[in-house]
Amino acid sequence: MADMPLNRLGRSGLKVSALSFGSWVTFGGQVDTGLAKEQLAVAREGGVNFFDNAEAYAGGKSEEIMGKAIAELGWARHTYVISTKIFWGIHEGVPNMKNTLNRKYLLQAIDGSLDRLGLDFVDLLFCHRPDPETPIEETVWAMSDIVSSGKALYWGTSEWSADEIRAAWDIADRRNLHKPVMEQPQYNLFETRRVEKEYARLYEDIGLGLTTWSPLASGLLTGKYVDGIPEGSRASLPGYEWLKGLLTDEEKNAQVRELGALAERLDVTTSQLAIAWVAKNPHVSTVILGASNVEQVHENLGALEALERLDDDVMAEIVGIIHPWTRG
Ligand code: NDP
Numbered sequence: 001m002a003d004m005p006l007n008r009l010g011r012s013g014l015k016v017s018a019l020s021f022g023s024w025v026t027f028g029g030q031v032d033t034g035l036a037k038e039q040l041a042v043a044r045e046g047g048v049n050f051f052d053n054a055e056a057y058a059g060g061k062s063e064e065i066m067g068k069a070i071a072e073l074g075w076a077r078h079t080y081v082i083s084t085k086i087f088w089g090i091h092e093g094v095p096n097m098k099n100t101l102n103r104k105y106l107l108q109a110i111d112g113s114l115d116r117l118g119l120d121f122v123d124l125l126f127c128h129r130p131d132p133e134t135p136i137e138e139t140v141w142a143m144s145d146i147v148s149s150g151k152a153l154y155w156g157t158s159e160w161s162a163d164e165i166r167a168a169w170d171i172a173d174r175r176n177l178h179k180p181v182m183e184q185p186q187y188n189l190f191e192t193r194r195v196e197k198e199y200a201r202l203y204e205d206i207g208l209g210l211t212t213w214s215p216l217a218s219g220l221l222t223g224k225y226v227d228g229i230p231e232g233s234r235a236s237l238p239g240y241e242w243l244k245g246l247l248t249d250e251e252k253n254a255q256v257r258e259l260g261a262l263a264e265r266l267d268v269t270t271s272q273l274a275i276a277w278v279a280k281n282p283h284v285s286t287v288i289l290g291a292s293n294v295e296q297v298h299e300n301l302g303a304l305e306a307l308e309r310l311d312d313d314v315m316a317e318i319v320g321i322i323h324p325w326t327r328g
Helices: 034-045 057-072 103-117 136-149 162-175 193-198 201-205 216-220 243-246 252-267 271-280 294-301 304-311 312-321
Strands: 006-008 015-017 020-021 051-054 083-084 123-126 152-157 178-182 209-212 283-289
Touching: 015 020, 020 034, 020 252, 020 294, 034 057, 034 294, 051 057, 051 283, 057 083, 057 103, 083 103, 103 123, 103 136, 123 136, 136 152, 136 162, 152 162, 162 178, 162 201, 193 201, 201 283, 216 243, 216 252, 216 271, 252 271, 252 304, 252 312, 271 283, 271 294, 271 304, 271 312, 294 304
Parallel strands: 020 051, 020 283, 051 083, 083 123, 123 152, 152 178, 178 209, 209 283
Antiparallel strands: 006 015
């Protein structure tokens, strides 16, 4: 297998593997601690050094499982990079603790996450969404204080607008606070707008790094939905009915079928080609992979081989297959 490239996280000095591994939907639902250990071990063997999580995943269980799995695997803390994300909260019916980035919530949420992960600090801490009801300045102070306390080493945002990211960075710059270093946006062949257009100026201006999510658009870009919804797939899971429209979209699936033919010609799988396409963007520091079993982890790490085949001609062919009007 090709060697795993390490990329700088934006302008920071931290290096993350070009492919990383996350736990949304899977850990605490489809994946228990035993399987998580297997997946994490395979990912790490393949060169992955960054593992993504969030407070809200499976109501906190995902952090518990990842923490326990890593502890049982015996990984030394200096050998991996781990993140969590806070915003949605897990305490039902308590004022100030849900869908917020207020100072009280942030300072308590990080303690809860560290407790569940069984760690003294996370490397990366994300504001999982913007909060229009808290001044950005309050959030920047709180995130900067968390970094100063040593409970997180770098902070960033997820699905913030370019203006919000820029405003946060400017406040931190003016007040000598820790600046946001990275953003976690969705980026795949069907979802390109933010990464390619909206954030374009931020890469140079503030050195923004990206840890991108859903490289396979929740499985659509594997080709597994071209003939309907396979049993046990994400679209069939209770609670994820809202994804069915995307995953069974006929026009998109027709394009995925064509992408599959190109992948076959290149002797890679459709998933590997779609993941490699994301990794090819030089602004992407790391592509966060998701997988519900071990085979998928193996297959998706093989995207590194596909990356080597993505020359200009192949890139142009891919653009020709995925119609611009079907992209977000
Ligand atoms: P993908 O778009 O890659 O979807 C992963 C899912 O697709 C798997 O769980 C599996 O689902 C299916 N799949 C993956 N590989 C294969 C394969 N080779 N063959 C067949 N099916 C496959 O990524 P995710 O949506 O899971 O996102 C990745 C990570 O990004 C998350 O774990 C999380 O860490 C992060 N994320 C962050 C968000 C944010 O708001 N910041 C939002 C969403 C994700 P199944 O087998 O069940 O069909």
